Amino acid sequence: MKKMFKKLATCALATLVGVTSLAGCINVGPQGEQADRGKTQLYVSHYLGGVGNAWLTKIKTEFESLYEDYKGENGKVGVQVMINDHKQDGESLAEDIKGSEDEVYFTDKSRYYDTISTGSLLDISSIVTKKVDGVSLEDRMTEQQKGYYKYNDKYYALPHYESFGGLTYNKNLWNTKSLYFAKGKVPSEFSTYTQANNDNPATGTVLEDYGYLPTTYTNAAGEKSAGPDGKYGTFDDGMPATYEEFFVLCDYMATKQVTPFTWTGRFGKAYMHYLFNSLWADVDGAQSVSTCYGLSSNSFKVVTNAEVKSDSNGFVKDELSFENVTINDLTGYKTYQTEGMYRAYEFVCKMVSDSSYYSTKLTAGQSHYHTDAQREYVLSEFEPEKWNGGKAIAMLVEGNYWENETRDATIFNELPGGRTAEDVSYAHMPIPKVDESRIGTKNVIVEAQQNISFIKGNIADNKKQLALDFLEYCYSEAKLKEFTEITGVTRGLNYDLDSLSGVGMTDYAKSLIEYKKNADVVYLVSGNPVYTNNQSYFTYRFSLKGYDYAFDYIYDEKPTALQVFNKLKEKRNESTWKSTLGLNG
Amino acid sequence: MEKQKPLRSLNRKQKDLLFYVLLMAYPVIQFCIFYVVVNFNSILLAFKDYNYGTTGFESAGYQWVGFKQFAKIFTELKANPALSASIGNSLIVYAVTTISMSTLTVWFAFYIFKNKFASKFFRIILFLPQVISPLVMAVMFTSVAENVLPELLGKSGWKIPPLLSDVNTRFGTALFYSIWASFGTSILLYNGNMASIDPEVIEAATIDGADGFKEFLYIIFPLVYPTFSTFFVVHIAGIFTNQMSLHTLYGEMASPKIQTFGYYLFVRVAQGNLKEYPFLSAMGLMMTFIAVPLTLFVRWGMKKIGPSVD
Numbered sequence: 053m054k055k056m057f058k059k060l061a062t063c064a065l066a067t068l069v070g071v072t073s074l075a076g077c078i079n080v081g082p083q084g085e086q087a088d089r090g091k092t093q094l095y096v097s098h099y100l101g102g103v104g105n106a107w108l109t110k111i112k113t114e115f116e117s118l119y120e121d122y123k124g125e126n127g128k129v130g131v132q133v134m135i136n137d138h139k140q141d142g143e144s145l146a147e148d149i150k151g152s153e154d155e156v157y158f159t160d161k162s163r164y165y166d167t168i169s170t171g172s173l174l175d176i177s178s179i180v181t182k183k184v185d186g187v188s189l190e191d192r193m194t195e196q197q198k199g200y201y202k203y204n205d206k207y208y209a210l211p212h213y214e215s216f217g218g219l220t221y222n223k224n225l226w227n228t229k230s231l232y233f234a235k236g237k238v239p240s241e242f243s244t245y246t247q248a249n250n251d252n253p254a255t256g257t258v259l260e261d262y263g264y265l266p267t268t269y270t271n272a273a274g275e276k277s278a279g280p281d282g283k284y285g286t287f288d289d290g291m292p293a294t295y296e297e298f299f300v301l302c303d304y305m306a307t308k309q310v311t312p313f314t315w316t317g318r319f320g321k322a323y324m325h326y327l328f329n330s331l332w333a334d335v336d337g338a339q340s341v342s343t344c345y346g347l348s349s350n351s352f353k354v355v356t357n358a359e360v361k362s363d364s365n366g367f368v369k370d371e372l373s374f375e376n377v378t379i380n381d382l383t384g385y386k387t388y389q390t391e392g393m394y395r396a397y398e399f400v401c402k403m404v405s406d407s408s409y410y411s412t413k414l415t416a417g418q419s420h421y422h423t424d425a426q427r428e429y430v431l432s433e434f435e436p437e438k439w440n441g442g443k444a445i446a447m448l449v450e451g452n453y454w455e456n457e458t459r460d461a462t463i464f465n466e467l468p469g470g471r472t473a474e475d476v477s478y479a480h481m482p483i484p485k486v487d488e489s490r491i492g493t494k495n496v497i498v499e500a501q502q503n504i505s506f507i508k509g510n511i512a513d514n515k516k517q518l519a520l521d522f523l524e525y526c527y528s529e530a531k532l533k534e535f536t537e538i539t540g541v542t543r544g545l546n547y548d549l550d551s552l553s554g555v556g557m558t559d560y561a562k563s564l565i566e567y568k569k570n571a572d573v574v575y576l577v578s579g580n581p582v583y584t585n586n587q588s589y590f591t592y593r594f595s596l597k598g599y600d601y602a603f604d605y606i607y608d609e610k611p612t613a614l615q616v617f618n619k620l621k622e623k624r625n626e627s628t629w630k631s632t633l634g635l636n637g
Numbered sequence: 638m639e640k641q642k643p644l645r646s647l648n649r650k651q652k653d654l655l656f657y658v659l660l661m662a663y664p665v666i667q668f669c670i671f672y673v674v675v676n677f678n679s680i681l682l683a684f685k686d687y688n689y690g691t692t693g694f695e696s697a698g699y700q701w702v703g704f705k706q707f708a709k710i711f712t713e714l715k716a717n718p719a720l721s722a723s724i725g726n727s728l729i730v731y732a733v734t735t736i737s738m739s740t741l742t743v744w745f746a747f748y749i750f751k752n753k754f755a756s757k758f759f760r761i762i763l764f765l766p767q768v769i770s771p772l773v774m775a776v777m778f779t780s781v782a783e784n785v786l787p788e789l790l791g792k793s794g795w796k797i798p799p800l801l802s803d804v805n806t807r808f809g810t811a812l813f814y815s816i817w818a819s820f821g822t823s824i825l826l827y828n829g830n831m832a833s834i835d836p837e838v839i840e841a842a843t844i845d846g847a848d849g850f851k852e853f854l855y856i857i858f859p860l861v862y863p864t865f866s867t868f869f870v871v872h873i874a875g876i877f878t879n880q881m882s883l884h885t886l887y888g889e890m891a892s893p894k895i896q897t898f899g900y901y902l903f904v905r906v907a908q909g910n911l912k913e914y915p916f917l918s919a920m921g922l923m924m925t926f927i928a929v930p931l932t933l934f935v936r937w938g939m940k941k942i943g944p945s946v947d
Contacts, residue, residue, distance in 0.1 A: 143908065166911045169689045169697035317802065319890060417802040418887065419783040584689050588913055604892050608804045628716040631709070634686075 091132040092124030094515065094522055097145070097154035099503075100137040102453025103213050103539040104460055108135055108158070110538070115525055125514050133522070142504065146172070155511045156519050158212050162504040164200075165584050173208040174507040174516065179524040180207040189527055192545035196342055199579035210527060211544025212503035213535070214573065217326020217451040219313075221291075223477040223559060225433055225444055226272070229308045232290030233277040233297065234270040237262060240293045240488045241277060263300030263366075264307070280482045282492035287566040288482045293491050295395075298484040299367040299402055302409055311432075311440055313403065313410045315449035316425040317417025323449050324603040326500070328396045329576075333496035334483040336392030338572035341498065344387040345578035345590060349379040354389040358614045367402055369395070369486060370613060381582045385629035388620055395486050397602070397613035404607050412441050426450070426458045427466070430476060434468050447481065453541055455560045479563035495571035499544060502577060536561075542568055544575070586633050683707070683919035687911040699915070706919035713916075719893035723901040724877075730812060730897055731876045737816050738823055738868055743861065745820070746827030747853050760824075767821035775885040778814055801886060808895040815882040823868060830861045859944040866939035874932045875899075877924040898924065 087093050098108055112133040119131040142159035149157070149172040167173050180189045180201075189210060190198065201207050226232055236242060239262065262268050270276060276290030292298035302312040315323050333341045336353075343349040357373040372394060377386050403409060413420050413428055429448040432439035439445075448454065455478065458464060464473040485491050505526070507519045525531065532547045540561025542549070549565050557565075576590070577583070583590055602616055611619075630636070647655065682699070683706055690697030714721055745763065749756045766774050782800040790797050800810040834857065842856050858865070880900040883891045889904050896904075902924075906917050 143910075146910075163910050165689050169911070318888070321890060415799055415802060417783075417799070419779050419799075419801075581689070585912060588908070588910055601893065604894075608892070608894070623716060628712065631712040632716070 085132075085134065087134065088130075088132050090128060091130040092122065092128045092515070092518065093132050093134050094156065094518055095134045095136065095154045096522075097136050097138070097152065097157045097159070099141055099158060099160045100139060101141075101160050102215070102451060102457050103535075103541050104456050105135065105137050107535045107538045110534070111526055111531060115522055118525075119518075119521075122518070124518075131518065142502075149173075149508050150510050152508065154508070155515060156505070156507050156522055158503075158505045160212075160215075160501060160503045162209070162502045163587075164209060164502065164504060165203075165587060167506075168203050168208050171509050174509050174511060174519070175206045175208060176210070176507060176520060176523065177205075177207045179520050179527070180210065182524070184528065187529075189545065192547060194546075194573065194575070196346070196575050196578065197544070199346070200575065200577040202579070209504040209506040210523070211499075211575075212505045213453075213539070214497070214499045214542045214544045214568075215451050215453060215501040215503060216330065216497045216499055217323060217449070218330040218483060219327070219481040220429075220448045220450055220454065220478050220560065221481045222429075222433060222444070222446060223272070223479050225310065225446055226290070228271070229305075229310055229444075230266075230269045230271045230274075231301065231305065231308070231310070231446070232270050232272065232274065233279075233292065233301070234268060234290075235275040235277050235284070237265075237268045238277050238293065238297055240297065240491055263297075263304055269304070278491075280485050280491060280495075281570065286570075287479075287563060291482055292484045294484050294487055295369060295399060295402075296367045296487075303366070305446055306408060309436070309443050311409070311411055311443045311445045313447045313449060314414060314425050314429050314440075314445045315410070316422040317414045317420030319422055320414075320417060320607070321601045321603040323422070323451070324400065326451055326498075327449050328400065328602065329498040329500055330483050330496075331396035331399050332390070332392040333498045333574060334392070334493075335395045335486055335490075336390050337493070338496050338574040340390060340392065341496065341574045341576070342578070343379055344384075344390075345576055345580070345583050347379055347381050347384045347387070347578070347580050347582055351376045352379045352386065353391065354386050355391055355394055355617070358394065358617065360612055360614050369398060381580070382630065382635055383626075384582065384633075385624045385626055388624040389617075391486075393620070394613055394617050397606070397616040400603065401606055401611065401613050401616065405610060411445055422450070422454075423457065423461045423463065426454060426461070427463050430458060430463055431466060431468070433476070434471065452480065452564055453539070455558060456539060456541070473558075478558070478560040480560065480567050482567060495567060497568060497571045497573045498576065499573060500576045502575070503544070536565070540564060544573075582633055582635070589632060679918045680922060682915045683922045685915045687915065689912070702915075706916045707923060709916055710920055710923055713920075719896065720898075720901060722893060723896045723898045726808070726881075726896060727877055727879060727898040730815070730879055730881050731872060733812060734816055734819075734879070735869065735872045738819075738872065739865065742820060742823040742868075743827055743858070743865065746824045746831060746861075747857055749824065750828055750831040750857075751849070763817075763824055764821040766818040767825075771818070771882075771885055774818065775814075775882070779886060782810055782814075804894075807892065811881055811883060811886055811891075811895060814886065815879075818882055826864055827861055830864050831857060834860050862943050866936075866943060869939055870932060870936045873935045874928060876931075877902075877928055 096108070096112075098105060112135060115133055116131055121129065122131050123129055124131075136154055142157075142162035145152075145157070145159060146163040146166050149167060150170075182188055183191075190207070193201065193211070197211060201209060201211070242262070270290070276284075277293065278284050279286065279288030279291040280293045281288050282293070292301050305312050340349075340352065343352055353374050354377055355372050356375050359371040361368045361370045372391055374391065377383065379387060407415070411425075411428060411432075413424070425448065428439045429445050432443070432445045436442050436444045459473065464476070467473075467475065482495055485493065505523060507516075507523060511519055527543075527545075529547055532543050532545060533549075533552055536542050536549070537552055537555070537557060540557055541564070549569055552565065554562060602620065605611060605619065606616060684701060684703060685699040686702040686705060687699050688697060745759060749760050769777075779801060783802060784799070787797050787799055798806060800806045839852060839856060842852050847855065878899040879897055880903060881895075881897045883896065883900040884903060889907065891900060891904075902917060902921060905913065909917055
């Protein structure tokens, strides 16, 4: 009897272990969807991040309907798209692709060349070069993208969504606290405006005090300044046009019970990296940024000397001297000495120089996650006492997908007094220009994450065409637009943004579209073998892997921009550049 | 045709052997694949470099490059302060961990063993990190160190910064957590060791007039010395792999100022790519070259200087 019991117990345990280990093998899709064996399954791996999955779920339904008569092998009719939402980014997925059940991928942070060179990706040139209404997906790419995505004359992936970052501002707060700059009341337009209107001529005193005069500011209904684009009647009206105006505004906020910024303490260096990128690119321009990866230029402007002018009050930019140099594989280290990088340090050094500029919760950084920053940013407008010592927070340092994340984290459901997401309004803040002379220069968007879509290389032969059809469908112009309408985020291709319906899009999403329409997009990639063979060295320009993070240094030690600039210059010198990248000559 | 021998006809020895083979086959195969093969491949990787190929997949792949990756380590050590700082931090962590483990844990174990005042409370507090999931523990600790303590002490007029974020306190706090989190295991082993000591030996010492200190010094410590020296040697062996719980506390975002070599290497591998793996492999191998003779030397030394049980 005892023996029998032991045997039974052993069998039961073995069955339990077997069943639980097999649980992972059961074919289930989103929300536990079971595989319909009468149909052909197409497995889709999807990084569930800032853009959510509503766009893909819609495509799944449509594609299944379009292919309901599809004849697969073994008499199967119809297609079932099985979406596998997960949080594994492209970097960690890279080595699992071949062995995975998933066939079509939409990933964040790719390791494109790793995956191609190990044969993990399928050649998708047929759909990239196919003309639809006279335009191919290749035509929708920039030259820089073509150089990167084309590997031995074949395409293996397509850019997924564009992620870039910077500053978000709270439009309601700008209105209620009157934080918009008024027309003609900022130095960049004071003299011309006052002269044109026969107003009082600008005096030195007024210019010095302009930031603290109530007349400098207005609300949403008032006449606003032209902003960084220098044009009235555009999306950036009333925004600070220069670094000086930006920090004058920050100081003014203190008098209005407003804290200028918050960002995530725990992932601060990653999110600040977005801001660094935006600041750098805005000064240097898309061409210069692109040269930092392509490593080819006969006339590349670098800083030769800097005279520190910064002041603890307000913002005074340092005086820089320049020279033009030639950039090639061997002199690539000089691309770390540009004015844009210097000005980015200046801006961020000023941002963190005064702790009253940022949220009180940031000091306890390790317990301050990105959703914590989003929560205090959203809720401090209505409950400032509870969230930020009585002050609302004006700006958030984040990625362009943050509003989706906030919605997915149900933070808008926490709005007090029965408010809903309809009661809040945000917008992307254009990067202010270094000085008045640069007002009107084009914005630059830096896409740094390399989010891509692809099909796995060892997909079954009988499913190749189906997977290609699916990917092509996801990249039809209608679907590209729909993606933007649903997520508020753009895909990494050129398509018509003017004809977006705007229905259901938030103010923030609309501001991103407006910003993109007026911007050059630059990708931090190239087809240069020095880059492709050493991608990780180029990945984080301001927080290089294995090196000191620029933001850590700035936040911890509060150095001057010149000190940060010299520190990186020292690390990225000729000798280390050549030895690390294996260059001779 | 010879009839197959039924299992029932096997003798006891054969059955035992069969049982042993079946029992051990799975772990041995696992060990061979996931330890021997993987580590051997890592060693080979240190002498290779990855080329992404410029003319197609045919030319992409790993190539033998001799000691090139090892030479790169010295360049990196010179150019990358985060790496050299991580080695320095590892040595500090080793020193503090070894000192605390070799003094505090033995004392605490003895205290609990003797059932002194509040020993049950200490037992719970010290075993807590072992019974609660490390992730949950880290979240709780982070919350206490970052928010609860500064808030509570702030109210009583003693201002302290968020301990894991502040530049001056983060290393010490992480180190404290790391030691505390591994305290329970050591105490458990020492306790088990002490519990196995013949009570008559202790009784005899007490009759001979030995007080608590003498009992510890002349009876307990010599008898737990093998465990003590094992810990000592294990710490040396783990000098370059100890992550000081940084990944649990900070994820991949720990400041370069507080990183240990173990953490540094782990994060770089986690974020690395095919091109970087050979270099990281060479770096790991080089640290092994340093740690192995050091470990053997310490082991030899511990045997030499250890107290006699007699």
